[in-house]
Amino acid sequence: xxxxxxxxxxxxxxxxxxxxxxxxxxxxxxxxxxxxxxxxxxxxxxxxxxxxxxxxxxxxxxxxxxxxxxxxxxxxxxxxxxxxxxxxxxxxxxxxxxxxxxxxxxxxxxxxxxxxxxxxxxxxxxxxxxxxxxxxxxxxxxxxxxxxxxxxxxxxxxxxxxxxxxxxxxxxxxxxxxxxxxxxxxxxxxxxxxxxxxxxxxxxxxxxxxxxxxxxxxxxxxxxxxxxxxxxxxxxxxxxxxxxxxxxxxxxxxxxxxxxxxxxxxxxxxxxxxxxxxxxxxxxxxxxxxxxxxxxxxxxxxxxxxxxxxxxxxxxxxxxxxxxxxxxxxxxxxxxxxxxxxxxxxxxxxxxxxxxxxxxxxxxxxxxxxxxxxxxxxxxxxxxxxxxxxxxxxxxxxxxxxxxxxxxxxxxxxxxxxxxxxxxxxxxxxxxxxxxxxxxxxxxxxxxxxxxxxxxxxxxxxxxxxxxxxxxxxxxxxxxxxxxxxxxxxxxxxxxxxxxxxxxxxxxxxxxxxxxxxxxxxxxxxxxxxxxxxxxxxxxxxxxxxxxxxxxxxxxxxxxxxx
Amino acid sequence: xxxxxxxxxxxxxxxxxxxxxxxxxxxxxxxxxxxxxxxxxxxxxxxxxxxxxxxxxxxxxxxxxxxxxxxxxxxxxxxxxxxxxxxxxxxxxxxxxxxxxxxxxxxxxxxxxxxxxxxxxxxxxxxxxxxxxxxxxxxxxxxxxxxxxxxxxxxxxxxxxxxxxxxxxxxxxxxxxxxxxxxxxxxxxxxxxxxxxxxxxxxxxxxxxxxxxxxxxxxxxxxxxxxx
Numbered sequence: 001x002x003x004x005x006x007x008x009x010x011x012x013x014x015x016x017x018x019x020x021x022x023x024x025x026x027x028x029x030x031x032x033x034x035x036x037x038x039x040x041x042x043x044x045x046x047x048x049x050x051x052x053x054x055x056x057x058x059x060x061x062x063x064x065x066x067x068x069x070x071x072x073x074x075x076x077x078x079x080x081x082x083x084x085x086x087x088x089x090x091x092x093x094x095x096x097x098x099x100x101x102x103x104x105x106x107x108x109x110x111x112x113x114x115x116x117x118x119x120x121x122x123x124x125x126x127x128x129x130x131x132x133x134x135x136x137x138x139x140x141x142x143x144x145x146x147x148x149x150x151x152x153x154x155x156x157x158x159x160x161x162x163x164x165x166x167x168x169x170x171x172x173x174x175x176x177x178x179x180x181x182x183x184x185x186x187x188x189x190x191x192x193x194x195x196x197x198x199x200x201x202x203x204x205x206x207x208x209x210x211x212x213x214x215x216x217x218x219x220x221x222x223x224x225x226x227x228x229x230x231x232x233x234x235x236x237x238x239x240x241x242x243x244x245x246x247x248x249x250x251x252x253x254x255x256x257x258x259x260x261x262x263x264x265x266x267x268x269x270x271x272x273x274x275x276x277x278x279x280x281x282x283x284x285x286x287x288x289x290x291x292x293x294x295x296x297x298x299x300x301x302x303x304x305x306x307x308x309x310x311x312x313x314x315x316x317x318x319x320x321x322x323x324x325x326x327x328x329x330x331x332x333x334x335x336x337x338x339x340x341x342x343x344x345x346x347x348x349x350x351x352x353x354x355x356x357x358x359x360x361x362x363x364x365x366x367x368x369x370x371x372x373x374x375x376x377x378x379x380x381x382x383x384x385x386x387x388x389x390x391x392x393x394x395x396x397x398x399x400x401x402x403x404x405x406x407x408x409x410x411x412x413x414x415x416x417x418x419x420x421x422x423x424x425x426x427x428x429x430x431x432x433x434x435x436x437x438x439x440x441x442x443x444x445x446x447x448x449x450x451x452x453x454x455x456x457x458x459x460x461x462x463x464x465x466x467x468x469x470x471x472x473x474x475x476x477x478x479x480x481x482x483x484x485x486x487x488x489x490x491x492x493x494x495x496x497x498x499x500x501x502x503x504x505x506x507x508x509x510x511x512x513x514x515x516x517x518x519x520x521x522x523x524x525x526x527x528x529x530x531x532x533x534x535x536x537x538x539x540x541x542x543x544x545x546x547x548x549x550x551x552x553x554x555x556x557x558x559x560x561x562x563x
Numbered sequence: 564x565x566x567x568x569x570x571x572x573x574x575x576x577x578x579x580x581x582x583x584x585x586x587x588x589x590x591x592x593x594x595x596x597x598x599x600x601x602x603x604x605x606x607x608x609x610x611x612x613x614x615x616x617x618x619x620x621x622x623x624x625x626x627x628x629x630x631x632x633x634x635x636x637x638x639x640x641x642x643x644x645x646x647x648x649x650x651x652x653x654x655x656x657x658x659x660x661x662x663x664x665x666x667x668x669x670x671x672x673x674x675x676x677x678x679x680x681x682x683x684x685x686x687x688x689x690x691x692x693x694x695x696x697x698x699x700x701x702x703x704x705x706x707x708x709x710x711x712x713x714x715x716x717x718x719x720x721x722x723x724x725x726x727x728x729x730x731x732x733x734x735x736x737x738x739x740x741x742x743x744x745x746x747x748x749x750x751x752x753x754x755x756x757x758x759x760x761x762x763x764x765x766x767x768x769x770x771x772x773x774x775x776x777x778x779x780x781x782x783x784x785x786x787x788x789x790x791x
Contacts, residue, residue, distance in 0.1 A: 014614060038693060186692060512692040520567045523699075527571060531578050538586035 038185070039160040039511040043109070044236040046143055046152035047463075048194055048502040056145060058152040061504045063189040065106035067511070069165060070094075071172045079104035082187050084165055086111040086157065092138055099146045108152040109187065109509075111165070112136070116402050117156045118241045118459050129404065136400040140235040144393055151189070153509065154236045154399070164511055186512045194504040200465030200495045202231070202281035204293040205478050207485030209260060209277070211426075212270035220300060223274040224422060225308035225378075227369060228253045229283030229290065230477065231464040232397030238506040240461050242397015243406045246283065247457035248315030248414075251450050253277060254480055255415045256422075259443055261484035263423070263436075271426035276305070277485060279477055281464050284396035285499055286366040289464075292493045294376050307337060308380040309422070310369035313395060314414040315406040315454075317385035320351045321414065324382045324389070326359045326374040333379045337421075340430055341383075344420040347433070348413060357389055365392060383418065385410075403458035408451050415445050465501040568698070569689040575702030576681050579709055580674045587666065592659055594667035601650045601671030608646030609679060615639050637748045644744050647672065647719050661720055669716030673709040681705055700765045707765070710772040714779040715743045721786055728786050736782055743775050 046058040068081045070089060085095070087110060098105065115129060116136065143152065155161065164185060171184055211221045228249035234240030241247070257277050264270045282289030294302070314321065323341060327334050338354050345352040359371050366372060367389035370380030386395060416437060423429075423436045437443045460473050467474060469492055482488040539547055584590055584598070616639055620632060650668050659667070681701050689698045718740040721728065728736070750768060753759045759767075 018610065018614075188692065513694050514692055515568070515694040517567075520571060523571050524567075527575050527578070531574070531582050534579060535582045535586045538583060542587040 038513045039164055041155050041158065041161055041509050041511070042506065043153040043155045043189070043509040044238040044506045045194075045504060046148070046154070046235055047233075047237050047505075050500040052498040055147050057143070057502075058148045058150065060107075060149065060151045061189070061191045061194045061507075063107050063151045063153075063187050063509070065187060067109075067164075067168055067185040067187050069169045069172050071169050073172070077104075078106065080106045082107035082109055084109045084111065084168065086165070087113060087132060087136060087139075090135055090139065092135065092142070095139065096142055099142065099148065105150050107150045107187070108148075110139070110152070110154050111157050111161065112154055112399070114156055114158075115404055116239070116399055118239060118402065118461065133400045133405060137398065140398045140400065141394070143235050144398075153189075154239065155509065161511075184514065184516075186514045188510045188512060189507055191504055191507050194502040197465045197501045197503050200501060201467075201469050202289045202292075202464050202493050202495045203467070203469065203471075203474050204281060204289050204491040204493070205279040205474070205481055206293070206489050206491070207257060207277040207481040208487045208489075209257070209264055209275040209485045211264075211272050211274045212267060214272070220304045221272060221274050222306045223276050223301070223304045224426070225276040225278060225305050225373075225380075226253055226256060226311070226418070226422075227278040227280060227290065227308055228311040229280045229287065229369060231281045231283055231289075231462045231467070232401075233284035233393055233463055234396065234398030234401070236399055236505070237463040237466055238461055239399055240397055240401075240463050241403075241458050242401050242462065243403045243454065243458040244315040244401050245313045245395050245397040246311070247397070247454060248313060248406060248411050249311035250279065250457060250477075251453045252311050252314060252411055252415045252418065253279065254453055254484070255411075255445060255450055256419050257481060257484040258449065259415075259419050259437055259445070260422075262443055271423075273306070273426045274304075275485075277481060279481065280369070281467075282493075282495055283369070284393055285464075285495065285497065286364060286392070287369050287372045288495060288497060289493065290369055290372040291366075291375075293491060294372060294378070296491060302376060302378060305373075305378050307333060308370060308373045308378060309418060310373075310380060310382040311414075311418070312369060312382050312384040313386055314383060315385075315411050317410050317414075319349075320353065320385070321345070321417070322353050322355050322384055322387050324355045324357060324368050324370065324384060325380075326357060326368075326371050327379065329354055329356055331379075334381070336425075337379075337381055340421045340425055341417065343430070344417055344424070347435075348417055348420075350413060350417060352417075353387075355387065367391075383414070397462075403455065406454060406458070408447060408454060411450050411454065412445050412447055415450070419445070464495060465499075466503075466505060565692070566690060568694070569685065572685055572689050572698040572702050575699065576677055576685065576705040577674070579706050580670060580677070583670055583709070589663060589666055589670070592663050594659055594663050597654075597659070597664065597667035598671030598674070600654050601668040602675035604646055604650040604654070605672050605675035606679070608642060611646075612639055612642050615642065633748060633752065636751070637745055640745065640747055644715075644719070644740075647716060648723060651716065651719050652723050661724055664724075665716040665720040666713060668720075669713035670709070672716065673705075673712035676708055676712065677705045697761065700761050704765050704768055707768040707772040710776045711743055711746055711768075714772070714775045715740065717779045717783050718743065721783060725786055732782060732785060739775065739778050739782065743779075746771070 045061060048055075048057040048059060050056065063082060065080050065082045067084055068076075068078065069084055070091075072078070072081075072083075083105065085108065090110075113132060115132075168185055213221060229246055230250050232240040232242035232245065234242070257275075260275055264275075278290075278293060280287070280289040280293055282292075323338060325334050325338075329335070329338070334354075338352075341352050357367065359374055361375070368382040368384075370382045373380030390396075419437050420435070424432070424434070427436075429436075437445060439445075462473065474490075478488055478490060539551070584595075616636075619635060619639070647668070650672070651665065681704075685698055685701070688695075718736055721736050722740060746768070750764055753767065754761075754764055
């Protein structure tokens with residue numbers, strides 16, 4: 001009795017361990033499926049968008065072709081091949097020719113140096129990085145305005161892909177491009193077809209800092225607006241961090257808000273002006289967001305705005321900044337603003353120039369943010385390091401605009417310039433040589449604050465259609481502005497108009513090393529002959545040579561018998 | 564890559580077993596049932612071994628060669644030998660001569676080993692796009708394993724089934740049997756302790772299997788002579 005009970009218990013233990021063994025086996029088998037490729041790297045797709053009905057960018061997302069490098073033999077058919085081009089070896093005329101002549105291609109994969117990686121620290125000193133930046137800027141311009149009927153991806157150089165590329169180059173040098181019969185590497189991205197982004201939202205964040213209303217004063221206090229647009233547009237939406245355009249503007253705005261919130265926190269030092277801080281979206285698309293934001297104001301508020309200062313790209317200048325206006329320089333308000341800025345600039349050893357660009361109401365193109373203010377008859381000016389008005393989708397924070405190329409000191413000086421000019425206007429100290437935000441004081445510009453926000457912005461891609469309504473970054477900006485202002489509001493709008501965007505911005509690329517069909521055939525032949533030889537050997541050793549021969553010869557005796 | 568490669572590797576791994584069965588006199592004497600029974604005994608042996616390994620062995624973090632663990636694995640490896648003993652002696656075979664018995668048992672044993680250890684990785688891996696030499700090497704290993712199993716079965720039948728052996732040869736038989744039985748431990752020592760790569764290990768296995776097959780053939784025919 002006792003024996004059988006023990007045996008039964010042991011049996012159950014055996015069964016359980018068997019089940020665990022079998023389940024472990026299944027898990028192992030499942031795991032083997034996934035670590036299949038020679039290399040798996042993160043890749044980021046070229047943007048795909050429609051503008052006024054015309055298609056631009058890369059129209060496909062899936063890839064399933066053989067890889068080739070730039071050393072392919074001339075005259076080969078590349079319609080089912082993916083070209084892998086490292087940025088360092090890029091010949092822009094070659095790519096331009098290929099695209100303009102609409103030559104068939106299976107796909108393009110650009111390998112970018114690590115310095116352009118937003119996730120990277122970006123502190124490495126790289127040889128000739130200015131040259132790389134310029135090449136990348138030119139490439140981006142070319143790709144954004146082209147219609148490419150194949151998949152185009154960006155990836156960062158790392159050890160794995162360098163080894164693969166070296167191998168591919170070696171194979172190409174022997175004159176055999178990779179196809180199904182000659183083996184080589186195959187690039188596979190199994191994503192579904194990209195879909196339109198339905199109703200892309202743009203979110204405007206505004207912060208309101210109230211000025212001091214004197215008792216018995218029923219009039220509305222005048223307002224000064226400080227605005228910067230925070231979204232970007234670049235060749236790869238997942239990598240468009242726009243450190244300079246317009247990360248520098250956002251950081252400057254936040255720092256100015258912080259300084260004024262310190263000033264305004266004490267009623268004794270509060271100025272008689274309201275301050276309106278605006279972080280707008282939709283910048284690259286003719287400042288669509290700013291327009292909607294302004295339209296949402298009621299008439300009284302709009303009329304109370306004395307002037308608006310828009311910040312755009314103030315992160316990589318040396319000595320010269322520009323103030324762009326749309327009203328003629330002879331205008332009294334413009335004169336006043338410009339003189340105020342010039343005086344402060346002189347003290348800070350900065351050169352400030354005035355540039356006038358007339359608005360053409362019939363032209364939908366809005367090159368500077370202040371133009372949206374001017375169209376609604378509010379005086380506005382843009383402070384920027386860019387001397388000439390950018391074209392559509394230019395200077396909107398692309399791939400080349402990475403943290404490396406932005407200088408915190410430039411932003412700090414810009415903040416000082418704007419803050420001092422504003423504060424002298426608000427408190428009526430124009431022309432006086434008073435430094436309110438002097439270094440070393442409690443109201444000094446904080447370089448650590450500037451740097452930490454700049455670092456954060458340089459790691460966050462901010463292309464508006466891919467930022468959801470409750471995106472954590474938007475919430476972070478809102479919270480930061482709320483810390484420095486009395487009241488913060490969000491305005492959600494839909495980005496309409498000429499632009500339509502498509503999703504699928506980043507994915508994983510699998511690189512497989514494949515053998516050619518010839519190899520498989522040769523292997524089949526070898527194995528077949530091995531088995532035949534083994535068969536003959538075994539027959540000879542066990543049954544004798546006669547048996548082997550008899551297998552192939554029909555027995556002649558039977559025929560004789562029947563005859 | 565793809566089904567073609569899978570087919571190639573499959574015929575490399577399992578083809579020789581089928582060829583062996585059909586080419587030698589085994590097919591004439593219809594020893595298929597014996598092979599099937601041997602395969603089932605192998606299945607049972609493997610399960611017992613798994614349970615023992617799970618119970619007694621500790622998983623070490625590094626992939627090095629731990630002598631104590633390896634010794635334990637050798638002892639558990641002898642369960643293999645016990646299983647073979649069971650298959651050779653305890654199963655009821657039809658009236659087939661000893662030559663065919665050990666061949667059939669060895670064949671069934673090796674076939675079950677190949678299926679259990681190599682079919683699943685082959686099915687999952689060789690069908691993928693990525694090409695590696697691993698599956699071809701695995702097939703060669705299966706071939707070596709076939710030869711080793713048949714040699715072990717031969718030596719086993721000499722030890723347990725043949726009653727009158729020349730006295731001088733007995734220690735040689737036991738020595739050879741010991742070497743063949745501990746082959747798995749030797750290969751794992753080579754792989755982990757000395758750090759040999761897979762192709763080299765497979766080459767070593769092929770070479771030793773041929774050598775041991777030759778020895779066991781000589782021993783078997785030497786023991787045949789007195790009774791013949």
